[in-house]
Amino acid sequence: MKTQIELAREGVVTKQMQTVAADENMDAERVRDGVAKGQIVIPNNPFCKERKVVGIGRGLRTKVNASIGTSSDICDIDLEVRKAVAAEEEGADTLMELSAAGDLDAVRRAVLAATSRPVGNVPLYQAFKETIRRTRNPAKLDPEYLFDLIERQLVDGLSFMAIHCGINQYTIRRLRKQGFRYGGLASKGGTFMVAWMDMNGKENPLYEQFDRVCSLMKKYDAVLSLGNGIRAGAIHDSHDRAQMAEMIVNCELAEIGRAMGCQTMVEGPGHVPLDEIAGNIMLEKRMSGNAPYYVLGPIPTDVGAGYDHVTAAIGAAASARHGADLICYITPAEHLSLPTEADVREGVRVTRLAVHIGDLSKYPERxxxxxxxxxxxxxxxxxxxxxxxxxxxxxxxxxxxxxxxxxxxxxxxxxxxxxxxxxxxxxxxxxxxxxxxxx
Incomplete structure (x- = not known):
């Protein structure tokens, strides 16, 4: 099976490209050209039947992602299903199922069955959780098990995956040489991978075997979202050497993945002061060849807990205005607790409003x-x-x-x-x- 990007390069306008063009009220050839250049991605896993077709990238409406998932303190599959349904009802374009407790296969499959939106995840969560359950030691994660797990999750019908390929020994050395950070590390999957590398004295297998990651994603025409495991968790850490080292690596990997025929996008921070958001997006676009940019927030202050959905909406509006393509929502519970169904609804609403504001500036004709x-x-x-x-x-x-x-x-x-x-x-x-x- 050829991927959307491979077909686009052959001049084929697929049904998915036609659907995106109709949704965006634009010419299908323009969508095909964007896909061929790697500037637009369309998640297209054939195992996710009757899934809404969503285009993400340059020239398109800024999309909103809603993240849900269990934790070790609150593990309720029915609740996560209700949150998935709520996110779709409120207009989220994509979902991420980020459970870290319970029967992760069962949670993922229940969420996939409950929504028509493209669903993504972070495979490192399940990889480390299952390793700890079996061995009580995350350092014993077997890279072969990790790759097998990625394919098992893709078979379930995931449309995109945040995979932490950009963390390597070089980025970790930057953390050490700069005296760590004010806000520590904010990425669960990224932090566990850093710990695995540190305890084993080895390179990140997802970086070391990047061609294998791309081959798996190509096989299911899922979008590889290059996760930012070293993203800043405080505005005082924004654009430090460690974050920038990972961003450079991820942008290089996006280019390599495109050349292999794998649909790729790059993930961004994180906590970013308002005056640095435009520069952050410019750097990602310039270094990646305008790969779609998936931004987590961003959050432009560290003192807004309880109202961080509003804090992030300010950052999201600025990000959409300057060229971000997919925004992960933030709920009122961010930094405080696992979100409720009501939190999910509120988070989607304010983020939709924020990206609409950003799009009015990005596309004045709309x-x-x-x-x-x-x-x-x-x-x-x-x-x-x-x-x-x-x-x-x-x-x-x-x-x-x-x-x-x-x-x-x-x-x-x-x-x-x-x-x-x-x-x-x-x-x-x-x-x-x-x-x-x-x-």
Whole structure:
């Protein structure tokens, strides 16, 4: 089976490319060209039947990922399934199943069965969990078992995988020479791989046998997401030598993977001050040949716990504006606890809002919906306005709970309504494209 990128290079416009083009209201040949260059990826594992086709990359709408999964403290498969369903209902484009406790095969398969969205994971979680269960020592992880596990997970129908190939002995030496970090290490899979390398005195097998990783991903036309296990977990660590060393390696690997016919994207941080986000994305795009960039947040301050969904939304809007292609949501529970179903819903909503804001700047030609919403608000056409909103049911519930005396106004201003007075003064002067088309 040829991959999407291999077919695109042969000039073939696949059904998946046609679907992406239709969803994005763009020419299918433009999508094919982006896939051929490795600037757009389309997860296409044939084992994930009836999965929504999602394009990620340059020129496309910025996508939102929702991560779910068990922990050693809270391990409830039914809860994770409900969270997966909630994320899809709220409009997440992709899911990551990141369980680290319980029967991981059962959790993964239950989530895959419950959603139509492309699902990804981090195979190192299960690899180290199962190794610890069997041997009580993560240093005894067998690389052959790791590769076998990756294929077993792909057979289940995963569409993409965050695989920590960019961690190597060079990046670890950077951590040691710079005196470690203010915020430590933030990646679970990455940290366990660092520990494995340290205890065994060996190179990361995922880096050392990168061609084998690519061959497995190609076999199932799944997207290889080059994980950032050395990402900064504090803004004071942002763009330190260790993070940059891993980013350079990941961008090189993205280029190698593309040449092999493997769909690849690069993962980014993490905790990043607002003024560094544009530079971070510029570096990834420049060094990787514009490979799709999957950004985790980012979180531009370290003191927002409890509201880190808002903190991350600020970073996400800036990231989308400067060229990030997939944003992993953050929930209100980030840094504090495993998220609930309600946390998942809130996290998806604020991230969707954030990437919409970013896309308005990235693609100014796509502002028509906002123009129509502004005119509906001006004309006090509440039903039309609510239909144009990202979250119409939320807006309706708020308005219905506080009904005004005059149906055209709202209880914020009542008789002192600026919109109502403005229309009374300028109604006859409205002209051109400022006239609402109600047909």
């Amino acid at each position: 502002r028509e919906r906002d123009r129509q919403a502004a005119m509906a608000r001006r004309d006090m056409r509440w039903g039309d306005l609510q239909d144009l909103l990202l979250f119409p049911e939320v807006a309706r519930a708020i308005r219905d709970s506080r009904r005004p005396e005059q149906s055209k106004t709202c209880t914020m201003c009542g008789d002192f309504c600026a919109m109502k007075k403005g229309m009374e003064i300028f109604d006859k002067e409205i002209s051109g494209d400022k006239v609402a088309n109600l047909g």
